[in-house]
Every structure is written in structure tokens, then in C-alpha cells.
Amino acid sequence: MDWDDVRIFLAVARGESLSRAGRVLKLDAATVGRRIARLEDSVGARLFTRSPQGYVLTDEGGRLVTHAQAMETEMERARDALSGQTEGISGQVRIGAPDGAANYLLPQVVAEIVAQNPALEVQIVALPRVFSLTRREADMVIAVSKPEQGRVIAQKITDYRLHLAASAAYLSAAPALDSLADLPRHRVIGYIPDMIFDRELDYLSDLGVEHPPVASNSVSVQLNLIRQGAGVGVVHDFALPAVPAVRRVLAPQFSLTRAFHLIRHADDRRVPRIERFAAALVAGLRREVARLEHAAEHA
Numbered sequence: 001m002d003w004d005d006v007r008i009f010l011a012v013a014r015g016e017s018l019s020r021a022g023r024v025l026k027l028d029a030a031t032v033g034r035r036i037a038r039l040e041d042s043v044g045a046r047l048f049t050r051s052p053q054g055y056v057l058t059d060e061g062g063r064l065v066t067h068a069q070a071m072e073t074e075m076e077r078a079r080d081a082l083s084g085q086t087e088g089i090s091g092q093v094r095i096g097a098p099d100g101a102a103n104y105l106l107p108q109v110v111a112e113i114v115a116q117n118p119a120l121e122v123q124i125v126a127l128p129r130v131f132s133l134t135r136r137e138a139d140m141v142i143a144v145s146k147p148e149q150g151r152v153i154a155q156k157i158t159d160y161r162l163h164l165a166a167s168a169a170y171l172s173a174a175p176a177l178d179s180l181a182d183l184p185r186h187r188v189i190g191y192i193p194d195m196i197f198d199r200e201l202d203y204l205s206d207l208g209v210e211h212p213p214v215a216s217n218s219v220s221v222q223l224n225l226i227r228q229g230a231g232v233g234v235v236h237d238f239a240l241p242a243v244p245a246v247r248r249v250l251a252p253q254f255s256l257t258r259a260f261h262l263i264r265h266a267d268d269r270r271v272p273r274i275e276r277f278a279a280a281l282v283a284g285l286r287r288e289v290a291r292l293e294h295a296a297e298h299a
Helices: 003-015 018-025 029-043 059-083 099-104 106-116 168-173 180-185 219-227 237-242 266-270 272-297
Strands: 048-051 054-057 091-097 120-126 140-143 152-167 188-190 232-236 246-249 256-265
Touching (some): 003 018, 003 029, 003 054, 003 059, 054 059, 059 266, 091 099, 091 106, 091 272, 099 106, 099 120, 099 219, 106 120, 106 272, 152 168, 152 219, 152 237, 152 272, 188 219, 219 246, 232 237, 237 246, 256 266
Parallel strands (some): 091 120, 091 140
Antiparallel strands (some): 048 054, 140 256, 152 232, 152 246, 152 256
């Protein structure tokens, strides 16, 4: 079985369309279609069901995916071996992350890693949603919940803390906020309820706030709303040093602890490049969360 055909097969399986696969592979859709037809002829089975909605794996295609992913892992290992690198990291790594981690933690950590590994290319995909590792939307994902199924490696990175926060300008003009009992007199900023993609992000339910009057699906937008004096919201402690005009409120009365986890493909355990990058990423994130939380605590 030709590896190049298998590579194209995996791209179609993940993108569920010839055009999306073509964009990833830098091939036109017609070429991708011909290569899939050639592979189907060589294995003697229909691998995809074609429909107006896209390309969906057949049972035979689903069985081939497992073997194709194993081939992909072996090719990654071979490239690592041939590169001659035993310590440094090269090649491309794509990280999926919620926008809080992507905006306030990853830039510093990734900057340090790439400075030490000039041949490394890192892509950060910052989207407030769950990423699919099966479709290779990312090589690894930072998540706030461990996956409940799938062939993945889940490693706890670190705990992090969140508190209510508001800008000095808002607090100077708003009613007193001396206890949680005062909170109903204030505008609360939070997630759009039907766009909360992980139960761990439902920060306001413990406060009895079901529909915040000012809301966004983005942590960064929420923090900027708070910075602009739009109201009070729950903020990651590690983000507070980036917004000096915003400070924690009611810290003794309300505090949340969550955790970041690094999620990877199970097969990538055998790819030295990915292993080395994951180790550097986890160590860097732990240091950065500790540093920024200490700064927020003593601001």
C-alpha cells in the first residue's frame, strides 16, 4: 500500500471532503478524488460513502483508519530518526487551546520553546470549543476536562484559580460590593449560556446567575468588557497581570479551582518530537501559571 495514497486517505477521512483535504495537502480536489479512487481499487473496497454533505467513512474505511494512523506514526518516527536530533525539537506542532490559555499563557511559553528550538514551527489554534484529535485538528489539546473516551493520553498540567474581578472605574461608580449578597445589584459578565462547551466553564451557576446581562463565548472578550467597566465577572488569576486596572473582588468569599489537561493521540507516545515538545510545554505552563498567580495575589 502506497504511503502517499494513505496520507491522502487520512486527510479526506479527517476533513470529510475532497476540498478540505486538498487545502491541507496543497492539492486540487480533483487530484485528491483520483487518488482516493486509486486506493479503493488497490484495496478492493469502497472506503467512503459520497453524499452532498461530504465523504463519510464506510465500515471498511473505518477499519483502514486504524492501520493508516499506525503508518502515520511510524513515518513520524522515521523522520525523527533520520533528522539525527536526539534533544532538540523540529518540524511542526499544532496546539488547540481555549482562548484564555491561548491568550494569557501560551505566547510566553511557546516563545521560550521556539527560542531554544529554531527548527520548530508551532501553530496555536485558539477557539472556544472542543477539538477533535481524531480528525487531527491539532497534534495536542489543552483542555479543562479529561476526555471520557477515545484513544488518547491525558496528562494533568496544573490547577489554576479564578475569582470575581472588576475594574477600579466600575467599582468607584457602582453600588457597594462587600459581600456576595450585593452581587444582584451589579451587572455580571459571563459566558453565553448556550455556548458553554464544557461544564467546567459554567462559573456562574454557583452564584445563581443563569443569564448574565453582558456575555461572550470568549474569555478574552469577557475580560476586556470587565476592563472597560461593563460589570463584574469571573476571571482567571493568571490573566489579571495583563490588565492592571482590574482587580479581584470578594476573594475570600468566592474562589474557583479548575485544572488544565494536555490531551494527545495515544500513538504519539512513540513519536520523540511530540514527546519532547509535550514535556517542554507542560513544564512551561506550570511555571507560567505559578508566576502569574503569584503576581495577581500580590498586586
